[in-house]
Amino acid sequence: MFPLRDDNPTLATPVITIAIVLANVLAWVLVQGVGYEPRLSRSVCELGFIPGELFGLAPEGLRVPLGPATACVIHHASATWLTPLTSMFLHGGWFHVLGNMWFLWVFGNNVEDSMGRARFVAFYLLCGLGAAAAQAGADPSSPIPMVGASGAIGGVMGAYAALYPRANVNMLVALGFYVTRVDVPAYLVLGYWFLLQVLGGIPALGASGGGVAFWAHAGGFLAGIVLSFLFYNPTLVEAHRRATALGGPGFD
Numbered sequence: 001m002f003p004l005r006d007d008n009p010t011l012a013t014p015v016i017t018i019a020i021v022l023a024n025v026l027a028w029v030l031v032q033g034v035g036y037e038p039r040l041s042r043s044v045c046e047l048g049f050i051p052g053e054l055f056g057l058a059p060e061g062l063r064v065p066l067g068p069a070t071a072c073v074i075h076h077a078s079a080t081w082l083t084p085l086t087s088m089f090l091h092g093g094w095f096h097v098l099g100n101m102w103f104l105w106v107f108g109n110n111v112e113d114s115m116g117r118a119r120f121v122a123f124y125l126l127c128g129l130g131a132a133a134a135q136a137g138a139d140p141s142s143p144i145p146m147v148g149a150s151g152a153i154g155g156v157m158g159a160y161a162a163l164y165p166r167a168n169v170n171m172l173v174a175l176g177f178y179v180t181r182v183d184v185p186a187y188l189v190l191g192y193w194f195l196l197q198v199l200g201g202i203p204a205l206g207a208s209g210g211g212v213a214f215w216a217h218a219g220g221f222l223a224g225i226v227l228s229f230l231f232y233n234p235t236l237v238e239a240h241r242r243a244t245a246l247g248g249p250g251f252d
Helices: 015-031 039-047 083-089 094-115 117-138 150-163 186-204 214-231 234-243
Strands: 002-006 063-065 071-073 168-175 178-185
Touching: 002 094, 015 039, 015 083, 015 094, 015 117, 039 071, 039 083, 083 117, 094 117, 094 150, 094 214, 094 234, 117 150, 117 214, 150 186, 150 214, 168 186, 178 186, 186 214
Parallel strands: none
Antiparallel strands: 002 168, 063 071, 168 178
């Protein structure tokens, strides 16, 4: 299933959501060279979040292959606490960046609507940091670089589930050769997504190797739910409620 759009109108221009999308696209183009080597690997190794390097728990000098001819080398002295932040604006490939930005666009505008622009900036960054903490907590000695906006966007999705659980999300569903579109309440769509992250993350506990950062996704989602209680603006949510038939936020 893939979300195409929601039936939840935006009351104000989502300036911050647009700015975050542009920041990620610019990082992909200017910093990561649209995926061409050696800029892609260099950006992942230098600006990606590597828990084992940051915490000094991965062996010094360890080579971590990224591809047939590329690898990150663990250097504790070069580790910086900025990488959990910089990693939020990097990606591993075209599908990675485009998929993340689409999810952010579908769900981010209404969450920004509920918080206001300044609060949404702080909310988004804190969700990304919470996602990085969850992934590190699952394996603090991991030498595998983590990049991507998925954790922060997971936080946006968690806030959306809390604020607008009954909003319909138009989903593209493919069952073999049969493709259709269905409207599904947000709490089912996003709850199902969260369940997939947890189920995907359980086998990865204690395992080595790269792949999807399931615990970052799940951690970001939970952080988004919790932080939405602190960051949503009741006046903005009430204005949104009057303009829609959603019945208000889920924690009313």
